[in-house]
Amino acid sequence: MNKAGLSYYDIVIIGGGPAGLAAAISAKESGADSILVLERDRELGGILNQCIHNGFGLHTFKEELTGPEYAARFISRFHELGIDCRLNTMVLDLKAEAPSGDEGSSNGCIKTITYSSRSEGLVQITAGAVILAMGCRERPRGALNTPGYRPAGIYTAGTAQRLVNIEGCMPGRRVVILGSGDIGLIMARRMTLEGAKVLAVAEVMPYSGGLKRNIVQCLDDYGIPLLLSHTVTEIKGKERVEAVVISEVDENRRPVPGTEKEYECDTLLLSVGLLPENELSRGAGVGISPVTSGPVVSESLETSVPGVFACGNVLHVHDLVDYVSEEAAAAGKRAAEYIKGGASAGSDTPCVPVKTGNGVRYTVPSYIHPDKAGERITLRFRVGDVYRDCAICVYLNDSRIARKKARILAPGEMQEVILSGDELRSFPDLTEIKVCIEAN
Amino acid sequence: METRNLTCINCPMGCQLTVVTDGGEVVSVTGNTCPRGEIYARKEVTHPTRIVTSTVSVSGGVIPVVSVKTASDIPKESIQAVMDAVSGVCVNAPVSIGDVLLENIAGTGAALVATKNVAAKQL
Ligand SMILES: Cc1cc2nc3c(=O)[nH]c(=O)nc-3n(C[C@H](O)[C@H](O)[C@H](O)COP(=O)(O)OP(=O)(O)OC[C@H]3O[C@@H](n4cnc5c(N)ncnc54)[C@H](O)[C@@H]3O)c2cc1C
Ligand code: SF4
Numbered sequence: 201m202n203k204a205g206l207s208y209y210d211i212v213i214i215g216g217g218p219a220g221l222a223a224a225i226s227a228k229e230s231g232a233d234s235i236l237v238l239e240r241d242r243e244l245g246g247i248l249n250q251c252i253h254n255g256f257g258l259h260t261f262k263e264e265l266t267g268p269e270y271a272a273r274f275i276s277r278f279h280e281l282g283i284d285c286r287l288n289t290m291v292l293d294l295k296a297e298a299p300s301g302d303e304g305s306s307n308g309c310i311k312t313i314t315y316s317s318r319s320e321g322l323v324q325i326t327a328g329a330v331i332l333a334m335g336c337r338e339r340p341r342g343a344l345n346t347p348g349y350r351p352a353g354i355y356t357a358g359t360a361q362r363l364v365n366i367e368g369c370m371p372g373r374r375v376v377i378l379g380s381g382d383i384g385l386i387m388a389r390r391m392t393l394e395g396a397k398v399l400a401v402a403e404v405m406p407y408s409g410g411l412k413r414n415i416v417q418c419l420d421d422y423g424i425p426l427l428l429s430h431t432v433t434e435i436k437g438k439e440r441v442e443a444v445v446i447s448e449v450d451e452n453r454r455p456v457p458g459t460e461k462e463y464e465c466d467t468l469l470l471s472v473g474l475l476p477e478n479e480l481s482r483g484a485g486v487g488i489s490p491v492t493s494g495p496v497v498s499e500s501l502e503t504s505v506p507g508v509f510a511c512g513n514v515l516h517v518h519d520l521v522d523y524v525s526e527e528a529a530a531a532g533k534r535a536a537e538y539i540k541g542g543a544s545a546g547s548d549t550p551c552v553p554v555k556t557g558n559g560v561r562y563t564v565p566s567y568i569h570p571d572k573a574g575e576r577i578t579l580r581f582r583v584g585d586v587y588r589d590c591a592i593c594v595y596l597n598d599s600r601i602a603r604k605k606a607r608i609l610a611p612g613e614m615q616e617v618i619l620s621g622d623e624l625r626s627f628p629d630l631t632e633i634k635v636c637i638e639a640n
Numbered sequence: 641m642e643t644r645n646l647t648c649i650n651c652p653m654g655c656q657l658t659v660v661t662d663g664g665e666v667v668s669v670t671g672n673t674c675p676r677g678e679i680y681a682r683k684e685v686t687h688p689t690r691i692v693t694s695t696v697s698v699s700g701g702v703i704p705v706v707s708v709k710t711a712s713d714i715p716k717e718s719i720q721a722v723m724d725a726v727s728g729v730c731v732n733a734p735v736s737i738g739d740v741l742l743e744n745i746a747g748t749g750a751a752l753v754a755t756k757n758v759a760a761k762q763l
Contacts, residue, residue, distance in 0.1 A: 242702075249756070252693050252694070252695060252707035252708075252709075252755065252756075253693045254691050254693055254709060258650070264650070264691070265755075266693055266707060266709055266755040266756075268707055268737070268755050268756035268757075269737055269755050269756075272737055272756075272757065364695070365695055365705070365707060366703055366705065367703075367704065367705075368695060368697065368703075368704040368705035393692075393694060393719070393723050394694075394723075411654055412647045412654035412656075413647060413648070413649040413654040415647075416646075416647045416649050416654075417649050417690070421690070421716070607656060607671075608656065613654075
C-alpha cells in the first residue's frame with residue numbers, strides 16, 4: 201500500500217497472452233518479486249486459445265504444438281512460480297504518474313493503473329514498472345470502404361475463428377475471404393474441414409500477407425484459389441450476404457472495370473491486417489510509431505515513458521509466437537532490472553538511432569544505448585516488398601559490419617539480425633546504425 | 641530426372657525446397673534449413689501426410705468444444721475420413737491436454753488427443 205491507500209506492485213503486466221506470460225516469468229526469474237498480470241479474458245493464453253492449428257513452438261521447444269498447448273506450457277510455469285494474475289479484468293487507463301493525493305510519494309516514477317472487473321468493480325493500483333502486452337486486434341470492416349449495405353454474414357477472420365474453435369458454431373456455408381493474412385488462410389482450411397465451401401481468397405496486393413506454409417497447407421491442399429491483385433468491389437444482399445463481386449485491381453490497387461466476377465455466398469471473412477492495440481499506451485503518453493502503430497522502443501524495449509515497457513503484438517505484429525516469447529522475456533528482464541536500479545536506471549550515455557535503409561519498413565528497437573546493449577541485441581524488422589536473392593546489410597555509421605544473404609524476403613515474414621554489444625560499444629563515434637536490403 | 645519445388649510446412653519458416661527425383665527415387669533435396677526439411681521433402685514426393693487439428697463437443701464443460709489433434713501425422717488422402725470420425729466424437733468435461741479421445745482414428749493408426757484443458761462447469 202502507498203500513501204493513497206492503493207495496492208502497489210513492482211511490475212504490472214497488462215495482458216496475459218504469450219507476451220504477458222513470458223514477460224512475467226522472466227521478470228520473476230530475474231529477481232522481481234511483486235508482479236501482477238491483468239487479463240480481460242476468462243483465461244490466460246491470449247489469442248493462442250483460439251489458434252487450435254499446429255505449428256507453434258518449433259524454435260522454442262523443438263516440437264510442433266498447437267496454440268493452446270504452447271500457451272499451457274507457459275501457464276504452468278507461471279503458476280509454478282506463484283505469480284499473481286487477475287482474470288476477467290479489463291484495464292481502462294494507464295497514467296505515468298502517481299494517483300492524485302499521492303504527489304508527495306518519494307518515488308517519482310510511479311504509474312497508476314485503473315481497471316474494472318465484475319468481482320472488484322472499478323479499482324486503481326500503482327506500479328513501479330508497467331509492461332504493455334495487450335496484443336493486437338483485427339482491422340474492422342470500416343477500414344475497407346466497400347460499398348453496399350451492411351448485411352449479416354460479414355466477420356473478421358479472427359471472430360470467425362473464435363466462433364468455430366471456442367464457441368463451437370459455424371458462421372456460414374459458402375464463404376469468400378478478403379485478404380490473405382494468416383488468420384484468413386487458417387480459417388479457409390478450418391471452414392473447409394467443417395464442411396463449408398470456400399470459394400476464393402482475394403488479395404489486393406500482388407503477394408500474400410500470410411506465411412508461405414499457410415498458403416500451401418490451407419489453400420493448395422484443398423484447391424482453394426488465391427486471387428492476387430483482386431479485391432471485393434461489391435457486397436450483395438440486404439439482410440444476409442447473398443453474393444460478393446470480386447474484381448481485378450491495377451498496379452495502383454484500383455479495380456479494373458470489366459473484370460467483375462460474382463460469387464454466390466452467405467459469408468464474407470475479412471483478413472485485412474492486424475493493428476497493435478495501443479489506446480492505453482497513448483493515454484499514458486507513450487510515443488507511437490506511425491509505421492508499426494506500436495510504441496517506439498529502445499534496446500531495453502522501454503517506451504518513451506521511463507519504466508513502461510512493451511512486447512509482443514502490441515509492439516509490432518509478429519507471425520511467430522516463438523519470437524513473441526523471446527522478445528517478452530527480454531522485456532521482463534529489463535523491467536526487473538529497472539525496478540532494482542530505480543529511476544537511476546535511465547541511461548545518460550548518448551543513444552544511437554536505428555535507421556531504416558532501402559527496403560526496410562521499420563526496426564524494433566528503433567534506438568540503442570550501446571552501454572545498455574548487453575552481450576547482443578536482436579533487431580527485428582519487416583521489408584516493404586518481396587526481395588529475391590538479396591542480402592540484409594547492417595551499417596555502423598558508413599561501414600558495413602554485416603551482410604546476410606537471403607533467398608527470399610517477404611513482407612509477411614519478420615526478419616531479424618543480431619548485433620554484438622561489444623561491437624557497438626567499441627565503434628568510434630557511433631552516431632547511426634542502419635539496416636537495409638542490397639542486391640546480392 | 642525430375643525437379644519439384646516445394647515449400648516446407650514443418651515450421652513457419654517455410655523454406656523453399658528443391659527435390660530432384662529419378663524414377664520415383666529421391667536424388668537430392670536442397671534449400672532446407674534443418675533436417676526436418678529433407679525428411680518432409682522425401683515424404684511429400686512419395687507419400688504426403690498431415691497432422692489434422694479440429695474440435696470436438698464437450699458436455700458439461702466451461703466451453704462447448706475442446707480442441708484436438710491427431711497425435712501423429714496421417715496420410716493426406718485420409719483427412720476427410722478423419723474429419724468425419726472427429727465430428728462423431730463427444731466427450732465429458734473435464735478434459736486435459738493429452739487425453740486420448742479416440743484410438744486409431746479412421747484406421748490411420750493415429751490417436752485423437754485433446755490439446756486444451758477444459759474444466760467442468762460448476763453447477
Ligand atoms: C490466427 C492467428 C494464427 C497464428 N498462427 C501462428 C502459428 O501458426 N505459429 C506461430 O508461431 N504463431 C502464430 N500466430 C502468432 C502468435 O499467436 C501471436 O503473435 C501471439 O499470440 C501474440 O501474443 P501477444 O501476447 O502479444 O498477444 P495476444 O495473444 O493477443 O494477447 C494479448 C492479451 O492481452 C489481453 N488484453 C488486451 N487489452 C487488455 C486490457 N485493456 N486489459 C486486460 N487485458 C487486455 C487480451 O485479452 C489478450 O489475452 C498466429 C496469430 C494469429 C492471430
Ligand atoms: S527446413 Fe526446417 S527450418 Fe525450414 S521450414 Fe522446414 S522445418 Fe522449418
